[in-house]
Amino acid sequence: MNSSHYQLSTFHCQLKTMSTTESSSLYNDLEKMPLSELLAGINNEDKKVAYAVEEAVPQIEKLVEGIVARMKQGGRLFYIGAGTSGRLGVVDASECPPTYGVPPEWVIGIMAGGDAAIRKSKEFAEDDPEQAWQDLQEYNIDEKDTLIGIAASGTTPYVIGGVKIARENGILTGCITCNLETPLAAAAEVPIEVVVGPEFVTGSTRMKAGTAQKLVLNMISTSTMIGLGRVKGNRMVDMQLSNNKLVDRGERMIMSELEIDREQAKQLLEEHGSVRKAVEEYRKQ
Known part of the structure; x- marks a missing residue:
């Protein structure tokens, strides 16, 4: 086993009961570091991300199998999130039509605070546990669809509430979080937990946690589209010819x-x- 992989697995065991996304950075006095050390430190932390994602592959596989089966019956894939997590879901959804030539309603990203929050944060938008389900009603979500909640902390009320209510209504639910044993993971039918350890800047989850979420989203949407026949060989044969x-x-x-x-x-x-x-x-x- 690679030493970084071993260190990360050990880290999982040690910090199973605490929030790793909020735990203190392994580095200190960042403002005193030479630029070369700052960049090397960030890069060293980033190297851990792919190994954390690897441990979650069985859960990713289980979720994608469910998504593909439902989409073949006319279902859709929804992402919900807030902040960086919400933006990543919106980006992944928006890239499916040009890449695979699918209708925009096949994969839909919804963000706490609405589309305006993509560029500018909307205060307290993520704190309403009922709002995500209300937002989903605009799309008439039903049991043929899949909902994935994205939250690095696993404690975002907007995401937890949406996933919980969706599951109660017979919708397949998954989540992507970067802590273990969170309320979001408990709410989801198929939780994906990718624990990457403390951020280089304490609590800055747009860094390793965001990278991990992006990697998982890449895996989910890409493998789903392949499963739906939108790739031939290794080529995007249905891509939009937009430039x-x-x-x-x-x-x-x-x-x-x-x-x-x-x-x-x-x-x-x-x-x-x-x-x-x-x-x-x-x-x-």
Whole structure:
């Protein structure tokens, strides 16, 4: 076992009963450190994140299996969160349509305080345990859907309340938190706990905790889209051709798949509007 992995596992055991996201940094006198030491310290802490995520893979797998099964029946995936956690959910949801060519209503990110809070924090928005469920009602969430609550602390009332009520209403619920044995994990059917240890700056969960949440969200949305058939081989064949870079990528994908020249690929892409359709129609000839 890698030494960093061993240290992190030991850390989990030692701090199981306390909030690691609020525990004191392993570094002190940051303002006195040379810049090189600051950067090295941040980087050393970041190295621990992937090992913490690795320990959560079985729970991530269980949750994705449930998501895919429901989405194949017409269900949707919802994220709820506040602050950094909420923003990460919104980002992940917003990237699914251009990356995989899916409708925006397939994956929906909801943030405490509404869309305005994405850029500017809204005071006390995360403290209402009823508001998330009210926000979800605008989308007519039901038992075909999945709700994932994201909160580094695992104690955010907005997220806990939304997950708890959703589960009571027969909706598959998961969560992503960076502490063990939290109220949020207790509320969720499939909790994902990624304990990365103290932050470099004490309590600054936009750092390691935020990185861990982003990695887990990447895994969830990517594996879900693959499970729904939105990737062929290793390529985003349904991506939206929304800029010149992506058009160029699409042309190259068609050239490689069909072994044709650039001009033919360009014509096919212009005619059919997506890599998948271009390849399928060409092969019908």
